[in-house]
Amino acid sequence: MLDVDNKTRVEMDWSGPERLQMNMGPQHPSAHGVFRAILGLQGETVVDVDAVIGYLHRCHEKLSETLTYAQYPSIASKTDYVAAMTSEFAYVLAAEEIGKFEVPKRAQYLRVIVAELQRIASHLLWLGTWCMDMGGALGGGATIFLYCIREREDILDLFESLVGARLLYGFFQVGGTRYDIPDGWAEQCRTTIDRIDSRVNEYEQMLEDNAFFLARTQGVGTVSRELAEDVGIAGPLLRGSGVNFDLRKNVPYSSYGDFDFTVPVETAGDCYARYKVRMAEFRQASTIVRQALDALPSGPISSRPALKSVAQIRIPKGEAYARVEGPRGEVGSYIVSDGSAKPYRMKWRGASFSNLAILPHIIPGHKVADVVAIMGSVDPVFGEVDR
Amino acid sequence: MPSWLLLLLVPFVVLNVVIGMVTYVTLLERKFAARMQSRIGPYRVGPHGLLQPIADALKLMMKEDIVPDAADRTVYNLAPIVFLIPCMLIFATIPFAPGLGVGDVNIGILFFLAVSAMEIVGLFMAGWGSNNKYALLSAMRAVNQIISYDLPFIFAALIPVLLTGSLKLGDIAAAQQGSLLKWFILYPVIGQLAFVMFIVSTLAAENRVPFDILEAESELVAGFRVEYSGMKFALIQLGEYAHMIGSSFLGALLFLGAWSGPGPEYLGPLWFLLKAMFVFLLVTWIRWSFVRIRVDQILALSWKALLPATLMLLISTAVVVVWRTGGF
Numbered sequence: 001m002l003d004v005d006n007k008t009r010v011e012m013d014w015s016g017p018e019r020l021q022m023n024m025g026p027q028h029p030s031a032h033g034v035f036r037a038i039l040g041l042q043g044e045t046v047v048d049v050d051a052v053i054g055y056l057h058r059c060h061e062k063l064s065e066t067l068t069y070a071q072y073p074s075i076a077s078k079t080d081y082v083a084a085m086t087s088e089f090a091y092v093l094a095a096e097e098i099g100k101f102e103v104p105k106r107a108q109y110l111r112v113i114v115a116e117l118q119r120i121a122s123h124l125l126w127l128g129t130w131c132m133d134m135g136g137a138l139g140g141g142a143t144i145f146l147y148c149i150r151e152r153e154d155i156l157d158l159f160e161s162l163v164g165a166r167l168l169y170g171f172f173q174v175g176g177t178r179y180d181i182p183d184g185w186a187e188q189c190r191t192t193i194d195r196i197d198s199r200v201n202e203y204e205q206m207l208e209d210n211a212f213f214l215a216r217t218q219g220v221g222t223v224s225r226e227l228a229e230d231v232g233i234a235g236p237l238l239r240g241s242g243v244n245f246d247l248r249k250n251v252p253y254s255s256y257g258d259f260d261f262t263v264p265v266e267t268a269g270d271c272y273a274r275y276k277v278r279m280a281e282f283r284q285a286s287t288i289v290r291q292a293l294d295a296l297p298s299g300p301i302s303s304r305p306a307l308k309s310v311a312q313i314r315i316p317k318g319e320a321y322a323r324v325e326g327p328r329g330e331v332g333s334y335i336v337s338d339g340s341a342k343p344y345r346m347k348w349r350g351a352s353f354s355n356l357a358i359l360p361h362i363i364p365g366h367k368v369a370d371v372v373a374i375m376g377s378v379d380p381v382f383g384e385v386d387r
Numbered sequence: 388m389p390s391w392l393l394l395l396l397v398p399f400v401v402l403n404v405v406i407g408m409v410t411y412v413t414l415l416e417r418k419f420a421a422r423m424q425s426r427i428g429p430y431r432v433g434p435h436g437l438l439q440p441i442a443d444a445l446k447l448m449m450k451e452d453i454v455p456d457a458a459d460r461t462v463y464n465l466a467p468i469v470f471l472i473p474c475m476l477i478f479a480t481i482p483f484a485p486g487l488g489v490g491d492v493n494i495g496i497l498f499f500l501a502v503s504a505m506e507i508v509g510l511f512m513a514g515w516g517s518n519n520k521y522a523l524l525s526a527m528r529a530v531n532q533i534i535s536y537d538l539p540f541i542f543a544a545l546i547p548v549l550l551t552g553s554l555k556l557g558d559i560a561a562a563q564q565g566s567l568l569k570w571f572i573l574y575p576v577i578g579q580l581a582f583v584m585f586i587v588s589t590l591a592a593e594n595r596v597p598f599d600i601l602e603a604e605s606e607l608v609a610g611f612r613v614e615y616s617g618m619k620f621a622l623i624q625l626g627e628y629a630h631m632i633g634s635s636f637l638g639a640l641l642f643l644g645a646w647s648g649p650g651p652e653y654l655g656p657l658w659f660l661l662k663a664m665f666v667f668l669l670v671t672w673i674r675w676s677f678v679r680i681r682v683d684q685i686l687a688l689s690w691k692a693l694l695p696a697t698l699m700l701l702i703s704t705a706v707v708v709v710w711r712t713g714g715f
Binding site for chain 1: 600608
């Protein structure tokens with residue numbers, strides 16, 4: 001057994017059985033943002049890993065104290081910029097819980113539709129970048145990356161015709177949604193998700209019939225159920241380790257109880273299990289979108305009256321924690337209100353931040369090449385880790 | 388024309404044609420990959436992007452040449468040249484048509500295999516001289532990989548030699564002339580198996596995905612050439628592609644009948660080129676649809692599967708050859 005706890009710092013002119021300290025990041029082709037992993041290597045084997053975060057810190061929580069409830073949702077999308085709808089969702093849910101705002105049924109359905117589309121878009125980006133980590137920017141990985149980006153474009157087009165923006169939306173507002181769907185949007189949405197469903201089948205064929213892909217993912221980065229529960233990871237990682245926990249089912253919010261869907265669970269806990277969970281979530285997300293589009297009620301999209309000033313919306317004194325199931329796991333928002341137009345305090349629970357804590361537990365003992373496969377399967381977004 | 392002039396002229400022409408081909412083969416690969424990925428590929432420079440390789444070459448020449456402070460300057464500067472020379476030398480024994488080549492010596496295939504294995508010296512020098520951790524890891528992987536994959540590569544290439552009974556590349560090609568059925572890829576069972584093994588070990592010897600653990604940009608950034616820039620980088624790139632084209636020519640010669648094809652005899656080199664490009668695109672096709680495998684899996688694949696398989700095939704080919712010539 002390799003001595004993991006005993007760290008020594010070794011430079012290039014090392015001799016004997018000492019370690020080679022190698023930086024992976026913050027500037028690295030597969031760092032998924034600005035993540036720095038200091039790897040201790042013995043040959044090709046990683047014996048210890050030191051994770052350094054904080055390169056993308058933008059004072060999001062402090063910033064929210066200076067912005068009103070009408071302003072902040074569009075800034076909230078910048079925490080997790082790959083799944084921008086999710087963070088907006090968590091923020092407005094917390095504000096609505098303190099203010100006891102009624103959200104019209106149509107707005108709740110619209111929220112579900114965009115959240116699930118966002119999940120598909122986020123998973124597409126994950127699949128592409130993860131395969132690029134394993135397959136190389138000059139190899140089969142780049143091929144599947146470009147296929148995924150092509151499909152993600154279609155969803156971004158949908159968001160563009162809905163909101164006007166392609167990456168950071170500001171679709172949510174306290175009390176409902178800011179925009180209603182334009183004419184013909186529902187049809188466009190249906191054809192898009194049908195197409196993505198069939199394309200996802202193609203990706204599955206391309207990857208699962210490929211012995212090299214299976215060799216790279218099966219049995220790599222195994223997270224046991226106990227470890228998963230101890231560390232507190234969430235989302236597809238948790239479900240890949242055999243824990244059936246999904247906030248959409250366990251603590252339904254925003255009318256998720258109205259829809260019929262299943263929560264995919266795998267028990268193996270390795271990279272391949274996490275991949276299987278996410279691939280199944282593609283299908284579940286499109287089922288939910290189809291049901292929501294079919295049953296979309298008519299009526300107002302927001303209970304909030306039109307505002308003359310951004311500071312006009314006030315929330316009574318109180319505090320609340322709201323959480324939603326994002327593509328990466330539980331995204332939580334904790335707001336303390338003092339009765340003014342701005343939160344007194346605000347705290348994010350980023351899913352990627354909690355999921356990242358699993359890395360030092362599973363990386364040691366693997367090869368260098370596995371580090372990128374494991375990191376990609378955790379799917380961190382550093383805007384959300386550092387906030 | 389005096390014979391000494393011919394001796395100088397032919398290598399000069401071959402060398403320049405190879406360099407020209409390397410530049411345009413990059414465009415071919417980029418266009419091919421782009422089509423696979425539902426993109427257009429280079430399109431802006433010249434009609435259909437035809438001048439893109441020229442623009443790339445000019446760009447690389449104008450780039451600043453950076454030598455890291457900590458690098459071992461002599462080794463670092465020599466490495467691209469040491470790498471490039473064997474990659475160019477492999478063309479020396481390839482006959483592009485009957486009698487057309489630099490030197491169709493009687494141990495041509497051995498020369499090819501020996502020289503193409505030499506490039507590892509340049510690779511290791513580049514990795515070591517850069518004094519960079521990524522480059523060092525990559526250089527160590529390179530040595531590992533060459534040792535494991537040169538044996539199956541040699542054994543697969545020796546099967547046509549057994550079928551012909553000659554180490555001279557010209558003889559191997561000549562044995563496949565006349566009819567499509569004489570191509571060694573159509574030799575029952577042995578031919579197809581040998582071709583598949585040849586392609587797999589070619590992929591590894593050329594460091595293409597799925598065996599490109601040397602440059603593995605998602606782990607080791609760019610591997611042994613991470614510190615190289617400008618013309619030195621271009622020389623390494625040139626060597627890699629020259630090696631790839633050389634291996635494609637060898638594959639076309641050993642298995643696809645070299646210059647045999649319909650039409651008059653002077654079309655022979657064209658057929659040879661087309662077949663070599665077919666082998667090149669086959670390798671490219673595999674490259675752009677697979678993910679990379681891990682270093683330990685690469686070694687396992689070589690020593691546990693590919694090496695025994697090629698060895699068995701070599702022995703059974705020998706038995707078949709002896710049996711068919713009535714040796715028993």
